[in-house]
Amino acid sequence: MASSRDRQRKLARAKLDRQLARRAAAAKRRRQIQAGVGTAIVLALIVVGSAWALGAFDSKPEPKAAEDVCAWTPQDAGANTNLKDVGTPATTGLPTAGTRSMTVTTNQGAPITAELDLTAAPCAAASISFLAGKAFYDNTKCHEITAEGALRCGDPSGTGIGGPAYSFYDENVPAAPEPSPSASPAPSEPPAYPKGTVAMIASPPGANGSQFLIFFKDFNPDKPAYPVIGKVTGGLDVVEKIGALETVDNGSGAKVKPKTDVVIQSLTVGEPNAAPVASPSAG
CATH class of the missing domain: 2.40.100.10 (Cyclophilin-like)
Incomplete structure (x- = not known):
């Protein structure tokens, strides 16, 4: 028959195994979340970069004032x-x-x-x-x-x-009419x-x-x-x-x-x- 000390060691080992398993699962979830967030950030950056390249963030030019044709x-x-x-x-x-x-x-x-x-x-x-x-x-x-x-x-x-x-x-x-050379008659204009x-x-x-x-x-x-x-x-x-x-x-x-x-x-x-x-x- 196992001694009381052996049972305690087994219980402690089982408890440690459960803790290690929970920690591993939590770490896996964190990695999945981080990977998902990273992908989302990359996608967002791609979208923002594309929009910037297409001029979505360009400031709209001010309408050009009509130029004066005449001055009075x-x-x-x-x-x-x-x-x-x-x-x-x-x-x-x-x-x-x-x-x-x-x-x-x-x-x-x-x-x-x-x-x-x-x-x-x-x-x-x-x-x-x-x-x-x-x-x-x-x-x-x-x-x-x-x-x-x-x-x-x-x-x-x-x-x-x-x-x-x-x-x-x-x-x-x-x-004004162009002066003609004196040696020749002025052309008819x-x-x-x-x-x-x-x-x-x-x-x-x-x-x-x-x-x-x-x-x-x-x-x-x-x-x-x-x-x-x-x-x-x-x-x-x-x-x-x-x-x-x-x-x-x-x-x-x-x-x-x-x-x-x-x-x-x-x-x-x-x-x-x-x-x-x-x-x-x-x-």
């Missing part, structure tokens, strides 16, 4: 009482290609139509369109028939120094301002506002100064008829004022279109 310089309507403040056109989002039709209805016959060149003179076209929308030109007089052969319009005051309470820079001024040309005129030069010229004859100066903004497409015969009117002193000693009032009853500008600028028309 304020003019002091208090200092020059001939100016008429009707606000200013937009500076951004303006059309810069194609044309806009302009229709000038006067008391001298059929309407005069023209195409404004949005590519070469977007700011002039924007200004005239804006002012037309404000009825700025309606019931105003074309106050001058110039010595260069053009009808001058667009000044509600009729003084030559009137306009809106803003100005803008020159666009599309023709280049088209004039800087062929009949039917529509151009801006400013006082002082370069501070354009609302005044414009419609040429009823060719004009080819040595130093062109008027920005070309478009071409007449219809009613040029009416412009020629006005150009033939008798002129009288305008109060400054210059005999340039039409003796018969030439009144713009309305001036309208159509929507932009993609058509090229038309050639001057005699119709």
Whole structure:
């Protein structure tokens, strides 16, 4: 018969074996958990890395501000009482290609139509369109028939120094003709301002506002100064008829004022279109 001491040793051994078994099982569970966590971390890193590579964490770029197409310089309507403040056109989002039709209805016959060149003179076209929308030109007089052969319009005051309470820079001024060698005759070149040309005129030069010229004859100066903004497409015969009117002193000693009032009853500008600028028309 086993002694009491032997039984105690067996019980102690069995207890130790059970403890070792529990510890081994616990260690196995820890290893499994750690392995699972490690796999999850690796997968998460792969997902995050892929998202980063695809730009998911890139900061969204700020929307780019629209760039100004035109700049309008304020003019002091208090200092020059001939100016008429009707606000200013937009500076951004303006059309810069194609044309806009302009229709000038006067008391001298059929309407005069023209195409404004949005590519070469977007700011002039924007200004005239804006002012037309404000009825700025309606019931105003074309106050001058110039010595260069053009009808001058667009000044509600009729003084030559009137306009809106803003100005803008020159666009599309023709280049001066190249001097030809003295040994050979000058080649035949088209004039800087062929009949039917529509151009801006400013006082002082370069501070354009609302005044414009419609040429009823060719004009080819040595130093062109008027920005070309478009071409007449219809009613040029009416412009020629006005150009033939008798002129009288305008109060400054210059005999340039039409003796018969030439009144713009309305001036309208159509929507932009993609058509090229038309050639001057005699119709």
